[in-house]
Amino acid sequence: MTVLKDISLEAKNLAAIFEATGAEVVEMDFLQISNLLLDLYGEDIRGRAFITNDPVYGEMMLRPDFTIPIVEQHMANNVSPARYTYCGKVFRRQEEFPDRPREFMQVGYEIFDGANPAKADAEIFSLVNDALSGIKVRISTGDIGILMAAVSSLSTTETRKKALLRHIWRPQRFRTLLNQFSGLSLKPHPIKDAKDYNKIIDKFEIIGSRNVQEIKERLQQLKSEHETAPIDSAEVKILDDILSLKDTSKVALSYLEKVSKKMPGIEKTVDNFAKRLDFLENNGVNLDLLDFEGSYGRTSMEYYDGFVFGFYSETHKDLAPVATGGRYDALTERMGQGKRIPAVGAVLRPDLTLLLRGNKHD
Template identity: 30%
Template sequence: MTQPAASRATGSAAWADTLLLSFAEAGYQRAQPAILQPAEPFLDLSGEDIRKSLYLTTDASGEELCLRPDLTIPVARDYLASAKAGQPAGFCYLGPVFRYRHGAASEFQQAGIESFGRQDRAAADAEMLALALEAVAASGVSDIEIRSGDVALFTALIDALDLYPVWKRRLIKDFNRKGDLEMDLGRLALAEAPLRNEYEGVLAALAGSDRKAALALVTDLMSIAGASNVGGRSVAEIADRFLEQSTLKGGALPRDALKIITAFLAISGTPDQALAQLRLLTLSSNLDLTAALAELEERIGFMVAHGIDTSKIRFSTSFGRGLDYYTGFEFELHRQGNGVEPLVAGGRYDGLLGQLGAAEPIPAVGFSIWIEALTEVRADVAATGSAGSAA
């Protein structure tokens, strides 16, 4: 028999408080950032799904604010404003976040951990996954599927290929926008030859040049032509878009690079299997991904040291969480058979604190738990009397 909603809510609150206590005992300090946050970081740094689901308002001074849609950026902002900024520090949290979700409540509870400043990246990554798995296990749920990937591997691949700078930026940006990446690669796979036009040579020169200089040239040409603002976009914005699109339309991605990228994105299996496939690809393609592969191998070792059965992890080179600020290891924990919404998700985001104003790069990794989603699974497990088999 399914528990009444009120009973589930009470049980959820008690279980979440216990979870928070376990994080504190593991050395993570409680963070309680403000609910109302500046909107700009979320608009600039989050994925499209979060940006389009924000609840926005404006204060009397004209500053655009939002209800926090997640807790990673607020916790990071508070850390940077504290005396601990730049030093290794770990924080845990529990509180409401606010996003428009079609057919679901817009206010929901998140718990989680954020770890800043640790230079032992592979060890920190493994610790996050271990703590996330412990949190789910403590809830009484064991039929968990672990999905993971590594944005840094794709970035290293693109950096190693001989591509125009515009293509490199475009493909790395599109990695977390799967539809855009598939569209770009699919269009180029179907194209028999680059498009030809009377100014093809100019476009090729722009695509292969320094981005700053190319943008300056296009901006000057538009200004000379009398353009100032089109469709609400500035000359600089239009020039940037033109430079990118002209390169894409010019077929600047070489066929051999397209084959390598396609082969890379098809790699999946356990972490060890994926590592072996990646090494074969680098040998056959004569690419140097030594540093990225070494970090993957080191992370696998730390996972094993934490008692994680890596044969139960599904690693995919195409896996991404759709958030623009992720830079490395990413993971999601799902209940077996639930292919859509994760119960827990997280990863590495080394560039975020610099984008938020840190003077020096600060490594960062963490994860969030969707309390209501996990509570529903706990209730289902209690009702059926079985937690299922461990992943």
């Protein structure tokens, strides 16, 4: 059984790898104001975070991760290139996995630099890969950016594309919408007598939690949706093929390059994928053993919008990921109020790396 001092020493050893790059060591407050986290995650975060109330700041959460407060701090001060590393505890409720710890250490590394995003992706992945040397792990990689580019390339309305993009990280809802928009399932009931509905609605100021104008706009959206032609079946097939893609990185790249000829809107993201693989190979990563999944990262990495990766124990299948990471360019723009800088980060669990190494530090 590992003890806290062993985990702390393991964390320091992992942090030293990132500090050696020249990254600035940062610390974040344990308590974070809830509003920002709720805006980014939605109400779902309440089921995963420990919440308390402050008489001045109102609702607050014990930090569920480091990335968001680091992005907030960086974007508030500057948008120049920077590298940060950190080591500390995060706190998560574990209703789905009751045997997992509610508080645990994380060691992380964040790169804010737009000079060469593909090179930065390869740098952070390679550092994590080296840090886990000697541990038997299964590596999964993906690219949310390719899927988002494919959705943005669909020959349909902007309203539909925005709806699909909003639910990229909710696979079941995404599938429901895609089936609806492509004619594979029933559309919302047509609004044939919108004027009659409006006459009734005008008698009220508020219905439920919505005002009259909001309800009228929703009725018009339903009417417009019913009148819009289905998404082309060939485009839906391409999207389904990307989602089901699972192979080695080289094979996946070859396939996606062929797909990009049919869907030119994904060419840029596929080109970035190719550049990333070149940098990874230069860093000594064996691409023949590096798997790629078109759907990877869609259920647990809500703010990632590009390259994503995870390291999982080969010997302890029930463990949480040993390390995860990915690119979150859009998050910097959202938190920078229009300012933007490409960014990528990763976190490791020293309690799990220590367990899997099978030893304690003296």
